[in-house]
Amino acid sequence: MIDEIMPRLYRIIIPLPNSPLKELNSYVIKADDRNLIIDTGFNRTVCFEAMQEGLRALDIDLSKTDFMLTHMHADHIGLISKLVTKTSTVYFSRIDARVFDKDISWQPMLDYAVINGFSLDDLMKALHNHPGFKYSPETIPEFNLIDDGDLIKIGDYSLQCLLTPGHTKGHICLYDEKKQILFSGDHVLYDITPHIESWSYEVNALKNYLESLEKIRNLPVNIVLPGHRNFFTDLKGRIDELKKHHQNRVNEVLEVLGKNTMSAYDIAAGMTWDIDCESWEQFPIAQKWFATGEAIAHLRYLESEGRIKRNTDQKIVTFSAY
């Protein structure tokens, strides 16, 4: 399915079956010399077919097309190796690109999950069910690495790259100052709350996220084009809702913790999740993984604010109130 958003700017809706996100918005800017595609969908046949159909309808020649990937998640970059041509430039965040460095392994993340209360058995299952494993591109193309403030020009669109860490470490939004359009990736979504998780102690994902919300909160916008679901116009209002949401989640974590000493995994089990299951035990493993990652991000934030303490003297890391 295709919408024309404004002259020479289109959206192709890419279905994401079995994902709570439902679909990905792939944006296409058509210009006389080059086209630009922003985000692609999973590396799955159903996504590829929807993309091909959209590109055909828009009469897009891939050999005259460049790509911009807002962040490293598989629903955004999955199809890149199937779409890229020898003449394509692929713009990608310098920071997110580090996850594809050959010498970076998943092991530190797994170790971190185990010390936060995940069982190793569950962990292996979670990994194999993780879309990042199943639907990533076969090969990673050569990237044109981008930094905060870089400009991507395409036709009469001029897109400023805004580094907005939180959802991922190197997430990039694109802002056209003249047209007042913001491509918000997964930084600000309208219908759902962006997933904020942390799988390493070094990263304070929620703090970064809240700061990145502030960074774009006052941008003048006519329209915000997010990575999933509906377009919207009230950027400031939506950001304030997201800030409130995380404040509520932080309070919920404190409530679950109470006077107890608990692991992140057990705290996640005690929180409320918008998922169709009666109990934590029935959660699909992948959802336990996302939930625990989200709990850790909130715990790490609370710790940095001096509101809880982290106990590292046992095999499993626990948290307790002061």
Ligand SMILES: [Zn+2]
């Ligand atoms: Zn994402």
